[in-house]
Amino acid sequence: MPDIPWxxxxxxxPGAEVHVMASRFETATLTGAVRFFLKSPGIIRxxxxxxxxxGVALRARVLRRTFLTLxxxxxxxxxxxxxxxxxxRSSARAAAAYMKESVLTEWTVPAxxxxxxxxxxxxxxxxxxxxxx
Numbered sequence: 001m002p003d004i005p006w007x008x009x010x011x012x013x014p015g016a017e018v019h020v021m022a023s024r025f026e027t028a029t030l031t032g033a034v035r036f037f038l039k040s041p042g043i044i045r046x047x048x049x050x051x052x053x054x055g056v057a058l059r060a061r062v063l064r065r066t067f068l069t070l071x072x073x074x075x076x077x078x079x080x081x082x083x084x085x086x087x088x089r090s091s092a093r094a095a096a097a098y099m100k101e102s103v104l105t106e107w108t109v110p111a112x113x114x115x116x117x118x119x120x121x122x123x124x125x126x127x128x129x130x131x132x133x
Contacts (some may be wrong), residue, residue, distance in 0.1 A: 032065065
C-alpha cells in the first residue's frame with residue numbers, strides 16, 4: 001500500500017520549536033487493518049486543516065496490519081485539540097476495538113529539522129515500546 005508522504009499544512013516559524021508525535025499501530029486482524037486504512041485519508045485531511053499543524057505523514061503496511069504516523073505541531077496543546085476533535089476522536093475510539101498494540105511518543109525539535117524522517121520516528125517508537133515493557 002502506498003504511503004502518504006510528508007505534507008506541510010502551515011509552515012512553522014524559522015526559529016520555532018515544534019512538538020512532534022509519532023505512533024505505531026498494529027491491528028489484531030486484517031479486517032481491522034483495512035478499516036484503519038480506509039479512515040486514514042480523512043484523518044490526514046483533518047490534520048492538514050487543523051490549527052497549529054506543521055506536518056503529517058503516514059506509513060501504511062496493511063498486509064502486515066501495521067501503521068506509522070508522524071506529525072509536527074505548533075505545541076502540545078495544538079496536538080491535543082486535534083486529537084479531541086472529530087473525526088479523529090470517534091475514529092480513535094472505534095479503532096480500540098480492533099487494535100492489537102499501539103505505541104505513541106512525543107518530542108520537540110527545531111522547526112529547521114522539518115520535514116521529519118521515518119528513521120528517527122521508528123528509533124524513538126522502539127525506545128518507547130521497550131520502556132513500556
